[in-house]
Amino acid sequence: MSDLMTVGAEWGGAGTFKPFTSGISGAQRTTDAHARYMDAVLAGRVYSLNLNATTTGIAAGQIVAAAAAASTNFALFNPAASGKYLVLWHFGMGIISGTSPAGPLFHGMIISGVPTVAATGTIQSNLLGGGAGSVARTYATAAGTSLTGGTAPLTHSVADFSATATAQAVPGSIKAIDNLDGRIVIPPGIGWLPLWSSAGTSLLSGYSITWEEIPYLITL
Numbered sequence: 001m002s003d004l005m006t007v008g009a010e011w012g013g014a015g016t017f018k019p020f021t022s023g024i025s026g027a028q029r030t031t032d033a034h035a036r037y038m039d040a041v042l043a044g045r046v047y048s049l050n051l052n053a054t055t056t057g058i059a060a061g062q063i064v065a066a067a068a069a070a071s072t073n074f075a076l077f078n079p080a081a082s083g084k085y086l087v088l089w090h091f092g093m094g095i096i097s098g099t100s101p102a103g104p105l106f107h108g109m110i111i112s113g114v115p116t117v118a119a120t121g122t123i124q125s126n127l128l129g130g131g132a133g134s135v136a137r138t139y140a141t142a143a144g145t146s147l148t149g150g151t152a153p154l155t156h157s158v159a160d161f162s163a164t165a166t167a168q169a170v171p172g173s174i175k176a177i178d179n180l181d182g183r184i185v186i187p188p189g190i191g192w193l194p195l196w197s198s199a200g201t202s203l204l205s206g207y208s209i210t211w212e213e214i215p216y217l218i219t220l
Helices: 038-042
Strands: 046-051 071-078 084-099 103-110 123-125 137-146 154-163 175-179 190-195 201-215
Touching (some): 046 071, 046 137, 071 084, 084 190
Antiparallel strands (some): 046 123, 084 201, 103 154, 103 190, 154 175
16 A cells, blocks of 8 residues: 555545545644645635625515515525535624624525526635635625525524624624534535524624535535
């Protein structure tokens, strides 16, 4: 057996034999030999979407039990023919002004029907200056976009934010930094979006989401 290892990730289906792998330093990847996410970022597989600020409060489609095709500020979809999984790494939300609704912020999903309306927002590579290349379809608009063609969103799990229905005054208490680390994965044909429990009062906020794109080859 060769003592040599392959540099970088090797993807294979269940039951296949793959070589040991190493980072670019040559260290076998059993522990972090360098910054944890460096390999994936340098390989150009990691992307982010950002919305600096909403302008019209929480859009109707960004609320639990929203109707299909409702106006939505921020959402990430994986097209049915993408050939990739979108592995969520990091979700961020920060309140700018207004009163948040009582209760938690949720991770939501749209499990049937990628919207047919034109995509919005700018996807950025986490390899700064790395250019385009993401397969994702995104929606990031300050005033909201009606997600025509998509089904009604469903609630998946609680995000790292909850509040009483009270205007917040302490900056440290009015943000969410949710390190998902792959706990949510978007297969082809599915969408993700944050969902609030209700509309709150004139709430303005910003959002970001970071994800890795890996080949749709893994079987369990």
